[in-house]
Amino acid sequence: MLEISNLVKRYGHNDPVLKGLDLTVDGSSVVSIVGASGAGKSTMLRCINRLVEPTSGSIRLNGHELVNLRGGELRRARRKIGMVFQGFNLIDRLSVMENVLAGRLGYVSFYQAVTRRFPQTDIDRAFHLMDRVGISHYANKRADQLSGGERQRVAVVRALMQEPEILLADEPTASLDPKTSQQIMGLLQSLASEMSLPVLINIHNVTQARMYTDRIVGMRHGQMIFDGAPKDFNQDALDAIYGGIESPEEEGADSDEGHEAREAVA
Ligand SMILES: Nc1ncnc2c1ncn2[C@@H]1O[C@H](COP(=O)(O)OP(=O)(O)OP(=O)(O)O)[C@@H](O)[C@H]1O
Numbered sequence: 385m386l387e388i389s390n391l392v393k394r395y396g397h398n399d400p401v402l403k404g405l406d407l408t409v410d411g412s413s414v415v416s417i418v419g420a421s422g423a424g425k426s427t428m429l430r431c432i433n434r435l436v437e438p439t440s441g442s443i444r445l446n447g448h449e450l451v452n453l454r455g456g457e458l459r460r461a462r463r464k465i466g467m468v469f470q471g472f473n474l475i476d477r478l479s480v481m482e483n484v485l486a487g488r489l490g491y492v493s494f495y496q497a498v499t500r501r502f503p504q505t506d507i508d509r510a511f512h513l514m515d516r517v518g519i520s521h522y523a524n525k526r527a528d529q530l531s532g533g534e535r536q537r538v539a540v541v542r543a544l545m546q547e548p549e550i551l552l553a554d555e556p557t558a559s560l561d562p563k564t565s566q567q568i569m570g571l572l573q574s575l576a577s578e579m580s581l582p583v584l585i586n587i588h589n590v591t592q593a594r595m596y597t598d599r600i601v602g603m604r605h606g607q608m609i610f611d612g613a614p615k616d617f618n619q620d621a622l623d624a625i626y627g628g629i630e631s632p633e634e635e636g637a638d639s640d641e642g643h644e645a646r647e648a649v650a
Contacts, residue, residue, distance in 0.1 A: 445549055595614075
């Protein structure tokens with residue numbers, strides 16, 4: 385279970401970007417985080433795995449406090465948090481298998497890591513997971529020879545190799561075409577249920593949030609202003625999240641994000 389309470393993040397001396405967030409995610413729920421650009425979605429995800437240092441508040445994963453951990457304790461805690469990024473973050477010149485095994489680096493010794501001598505159990509697990517997402521036939525291919533959707537599958541498997549207790553996905557479909565995006569969202573949804581894994585997805589595409597997630601959290605200016613089931617994510621919720629947010633190019637008009645989101649609930 386993930387329990388975030390009163391989370392505040394302030395970059396430098398600026399106004400806080402997260403203003404006292406509370407969020408609990410349990411079991412195998414798939415939760416999407418939506419909101420206009422700058423609402424603080426990425427900052428929240430990055431506070432969870434401490435890529436960004438929270439200013440104050442508490443983030444507990446299965447009872448263990450993550451805020452204020454340092455050194456070895458932080459490294460051990462991070463092993464339990466899988467993360468998938470918009471840009472995949474693979475090492476292009478390495479094979480798919482090598483990228484996938486990188487998910488075990490937090491578990492093996494320095495010697496095993498530099499000599500790439502991973503235990504057989506890790507290799508078996510890698511093949512099992514690659515099979516599950518349909519990429520085992522690419523095991524020896526270089527990562528940069530794969531399509532975007534295949535690369536994101538590699539990234540998902542790498543995250544699962546960590547045996548995570550939660551999976552965070554920061555715009556996992558933003559670089560993919562619509563059909564591939566749907567496949568990746570469907571995959572995340574199925575894996576969450578198969579592995580009893582909570583998944584938090586930061587996403588701009590409201591249609592996909594409604595279709596593939598169990599719960600939608602809407603953020604605006606660093607605060608949570610909607611938390612409910614996709615069926616309850618109605619026009620009022622949309623207006624609260626996106627209403628009146630002006631696009632930088634077109635003063636006086638609603639943002640493109642707002643328009644897209646409104647079409648999604650129409
Ligand atoms: N490293 C940083 N230093 C200073 N300000 C930052 C930093 N990272 C983010 N911010 C600011 O924090 C606010 C929230 O950014 P964040 O990336 O969390 O929003 P977001 O909702 O994920 O937006 P997007 O959907 O565009 O990714 C923005 O105003 C952004 O400029």
